Amino acid sequence: MRRRLMAIIRKEFIHIFRDWRTLLIIILMPILMIVLYGYAITLDMRNIVFGVIDDARTPDSRALVDAFAENGFFRTLPRDVRRNEMESLFMRRDVHMVLVIPEDFSADLTQNRSAVVQLIIDASDSNVGTFVGNYAEQVLGIYNQRMNHAVPALFEIAPRIFYNPDMNSTNFFVPGLVALILMLISALLTSIAITREKETGTMEQILVSPVHAREIVLGKVLPYVLLGLVNAALILLSAWILFDVPVRGSLALLGLLSLVYVFVALSFGLMISTVARTQLIAMFGTLMATILPTIMLSGFIFPIASMPELLRWIANVLPATYFLIIIRAIMLKGVGSAELWPQALILSGIGTLLLTAATRRFRMRLE
């Protein structure tokens, strides 16, 4: 048993290292993806350019404009905006928002009447519009407090944001990306490794030896576990270097649980290879079965709690769902094994199930 298994593992390593182009792709692709996604997928907005129509022209109105400009999210268009050019500014996307301060702004403030300012927001991208509106409201709230200290607030909410105090969305996405990339690459590796042997006919030659299904299956999985771990390390390292994403918990625990997750993904790839006849089918099948569910349903972007029940069921069997909980907890919260064992257990269970199923489905004949 051990000799045949070792022979297959050794052979698999020769394949991996001799095909250095593929190896390079396997290693560089995750880093490339994290750079692309890391910079592109961000829910933060900075440099929101806004124009000002200041009809009041008082110290109060200027203080209001400064309140916007000073917090880093907004940037003033460095000149006054005339009413009739407002539309063309929006059309040319020169501004996201225009702030209109009416003539009697200061008068209203000093007489303790409520002063009205108008915000005109470009919501052609509704997401951006919402963000701009929310930010602006906060700025206005701060300004209100500053000007109105005469009126004491009835109560005050003092939010403190834990684990990701800047609400930095990179911190939120990078763990998700690790989950996505590891699932995608690992599943691809094994599904292709087996279908390639079917396609080139080498499977026929191996099968006529006294080899066992479990030796072939394990021999295909184990070498790629190592490759998957190297991938995980590279992704985390580049996330740390490029985006300052922290790992607050134990690196060893993260490594161990990543290992479990990679094992699940590899077994999933094996499962696909028992169905797919050609490398092409295996590749498309793997892409379909990993990318979409992992992005949409695992809690990577959309919270599982707000999904309809059917999708929640699917989410509950996705390995990525559990790994996301694990990796976010370790990286951002510094959580240890005491809290994460249920997820770890479920992942190991899914992996064992998949591997057993793949082994049993593995055909020792050509039919």
Place this chain on the structure above:
Amino acid sequence: MKPLVSVEHFSKSYGEIRAVRDLSFSVRRGELFGLIGPDGAGKTTTMRTLVTLLRPDEGTVTVDGMDVRKQLKAIRAITGYMPQRFSLYPDLSVEQNLRFFAELFSVPRNELTDRMQRLYRFSRLEEFSTRLAGRLSGGMKQKLALSCTLIHDPVLLVLDEPTTGVDPVSRSEFWEILRELREQGVTIVVSTPYMDEAMKCDRIVIMHSGVALAHGTPGELINSMRLPMYALDERDLVMNFSRIEAASGVRSVQSFGDSLHITTDEDIDEDRLSAALEQTLDRPVRLRRIAPSLEDVFIALIEQGTEHAE
């Protein structure tokens, strides 16, 4: 002594396609046995069944008394199989391929060097031992594939069209090796579409469209064709082919290079045939009585077979 391979009433279909129908033959120990027939005859199906890669639909197939349906591992351990398509790892070197299969078959480590030396000696691949298998020539690939199937000293060697697509020199070299192996007592089942290779087998079974047309030694098969056969050296073969075929007493006509081989009905002798032909072609003809070759037998059998089928 019981035969090493026994195939009894074996049938195999893929969906609607009946690949092999009611095939029976047996292979004695130490024999060089040939499955002869064109593409689609059912040779590959039969061989894959012998090495337990396919399960028979009907009939019994045994190797060394073991049923191919049940004793997969045991049969695989004593059998060497070379698929029709080159199935080694092109990105592994000659030596890495050999070692890999040695490990799969659990060849004792202390014997490995010895066996590899022996295999290198006949295949003359030693100087290429570090070359990637994908970079070998066609003939060398076949010799490497054969070496890999021999690494565990199999009792039975099953070779599916080992010389198809291989140059003539390498082909005859390959058959030289097969003969040596037979001398050493290895039982070999080989398939080929080539009649000259069929002649080199101890016994053959001729297959066509999944059916066995005949079996025996090549000599027996040739002698079994008692029909007289004549060669006609005719220049305008194509033009006169159908007229000759239609002449009285002519059973079948085959073209062989520059001449036609004519089989006649049993009651027709040389004089009557030449008279009939002269009448048909309206000019004198020169006939030669010839002994049929295996190819003639093969073609005659196929024609009989299709007549039977109709």
